[in-house]
Amino acid sequence: MAGVRDGTTPNTAAALRDPQGPPGRTRTIRAPETRRAQLLTAAGALFIEKGIGSVSVADITTRAGLAKGTFYLYFESRNALLEALRVEVMGKAVEAFGRLELPASADDWPACLDTLVNGALDFFIENRDLHDLLSSEPHAHSTDRGEWPLVMSLHGRLQELIAAGIGSGALAADVAVAPTLVFELLHAAGHLLGDGADPVKVKAEARRMVKAILLS
């Protein structure tokens, strides 16, 4: 299965061959961030449309209106783009979840949880791609240890919140289990919203459930 690479010169073959065919198309120079964003955006859209596994680098660059080689100016590999997308989405997620302030008194917890749910759902709606990026290809990550650092930090935030609530006696749940289950509950609600379910209903139901689950 391997593929013995021994430094010989296989690829440079092209170099030894002859020149070009016809000229090129257009050529536009842009700020690195623009290009990176272009590619990230194109990739995200395609991943949502066709599933990560079905999107090739060529698909991405075509959609972004760039040449294939340009991709590798901004990402080391297809997987690097994937990772970057995860990180990007994660950044938004952490931000979305992180804005919450811990309630001062037990009476404030319901409102806090409502805020949490609303924020989370808003985030999930605005980042439908997150669903795919986080849900699919779980195996890609379990390999290099670290078990999904992205979701971890998201969970981490939730965990802190819940732990604090339990500590203050306002919440009642298992600190080891509840964060994950609540997270997935919200994730699923986000899916529902993305699939066109009635936002009012879904949000209300999600808020009701989370409070039912966590409030002591």
Add this chain to the structure above:
Amino acid sequence: MAGVRDGTTPNTAAALRDPQGPPGRTRTIRAPETRRAQLLTAAGALFIEKGIGSVSVADITTRAGLAKGTFYLYFESRNALLEALRVEVMGKAVEAFGRLELPASADDWPACLDTLVNGALDFFIENRDLHDLLSSEPHAHSTDRGEWPLVMSLHGRLQELIAAGIGSGALAADVAVAPTLVFELLHAAGHLLGDGADPVKVKAEARRMVKAILLS
């Protein structure tokens, strides 16, 4: 569970026994269902081990002890096997969820929900592959119609149950939303179990949550 070898295995074994025989081609005939099952089992095991995308048809037939070409005698394509596996797993799921009887009186609902949660989690533990098969590559399907028919029917069962509970006044939830969210809650709990979390804690917490969510 995995590669059920029945001692009469074709090629490899023969080759070892008779390293000389020129073309060395063994042929074993089996009931179609046996072959199909062999392939399904091998595929399931491999998908769990390496992730769906990393398993080739050759991997599957090798593990099943069959020739590559034989695969196409039993499945139209690689995707057909995938679909078949989904259906198979789905069968078990529906069965697992379907065994529940509707409670006669409101007092019986807590016990019923406990049974539901326990059954669901047992199912998820025994069918870890389901996680991957259902969670990953969802878009592969949304394209060719049906929007996740598998999960749908699983949800269907849950939905009936919940609808009945609401109808009888024993449960209080949104019929359109709750089944999905509860399903994903259970799904996530199954994941936790598969990842080695304390089964007692997880199950207890899941039961507590589901009841908190659904009981009126």
Add this chain to the structure above:
Amino acid sequence: MAGVRDGTTPNTAAALRDPQGPPGRTRTIRAPETRRAQLLTAAGALFIEKGIGSVSVADITTRAGLAKGTFYLYFESRNALLEALRVEVMGKAVEAFGRLELPASADDWPACLDTLVNGALDFFIENRDLHDLLSSEPHAHSTDRGEWPLVMSLHGRLQELIAAGIGSGALAADVAVAPTLVFELLHAAGHLLGDGADPVKVKAEARRMVKAILLS
């Protein structure tokens, strides 16, 4: 240069896409050795024509009248074919050089050296590719230590012969240096022959030189 492969599913993408285009061309089944030889022969010819670095796997299979994929049924990689070719050529070389018997008395040395030269040149003529395979890409080998095992064994044979001659007093030369220089002398003579020089002249001159160099 890297190429981070982490088991994710990049290549299987095709699998998730749709089926085929038009049917195929011809399809002929042959004994493995036939195919291997076909490829080796085609590769050898092309390497001579265009230089190793300028020959692609596609070039080879096209010349061999096979499909690109077929190449990988017989060789693990492009480099594996290269190695196989080296080994093959080497086999012939060792055989060609190995047939020599050590002369019994000092008087037999001139005849022995004549035989050596004739044999070596015949070999070089019949294996023009050897020139390229042995001469080019020296760096490919200096990496995995062992410093060109092929040539080594060829030299080894020459070395034994020369060492024996010196030991018996029939030859006079430096055992560490002479084998290499004589080898390259013969190699160069082979080149000349391959390039169309007058075989009689070249052979005679080579015989004269080797004897002048080695006989004490």
Add this chain to the structure above:
Amino acid sequence: MAGVRDGTTPNTAAALRDPQGPPGRTRTIRAPETRRAQLLTAAGALFIEKGIGSVSVADITTRAGLAKGTFYLYFESRNALLEALRVEVMGKAVEAFGRLELPASADDWPACLDTLVNGALDFFIENRDLHDLLSSEPHAHSTDRGEWPLVMSLHGRLQELIAAGIGSGALAADVAVAPTLVFELLHAAGHLLGDGADPVKVKAEARRMVKAILLS
């Protein structure tokens, strides 16, 4: 050496020179000959280090401290640089071989040949790259005309010398064959020296051999 990719800056060289300045673009103007020499030197060093086929234009310009595009201001193509390097090396070679004066009387020939050998070996030691440049990729050239023009002129010098020697009766050899064989003998000796063989031994042996071969 590899190519440190961090996915964010396509502009590596500039970034290293001017990590702050926003567009960070340095520009230095030099005499054309300086630039050419810079590139030639960098290329030569890299070719020796990694082998011709493994050195990209980017490698060369990076090593030379120039931008990739600048390369094409001084060389029409990668192959043109190769050719230029060959010519350059050749110049040195011809010079090294050309300094020899034809001996006046037959008695001077041994000394002349010794000088020749010493000069040639010194040249080969000082220009190890020549080995690679001359030995590898010979076919790249036989295609586009000229049959190794470099070596030809080197041979030419040797040929004149030998022809003169034969004409004067001091040497005895085939004018068509001997130059090539002697050249390769020296070439091989140079290789040996480059590989660390005992210089005294090698040089002595080479002188002995050349005289044994040529002196009548």
Add this chain to the structure above:
DNA sequence: TATGAATGAGCATTCATTCAT
């Protein structure tokens, strides 16, 4: 003149699928 982002042809390799045996 110098720069380096952009280009796209080309390459090695994989793998689902077919079909002669």
Add this chain to the structure above:
DNA sequence: CATGAATGAATGCTCATTCAT
């Protein structure tokens, strides 16, 4: 029915070369 050699489309990636700045 079973087999596995053969196929070729598709993919990730490299790199010589061009050109807007």
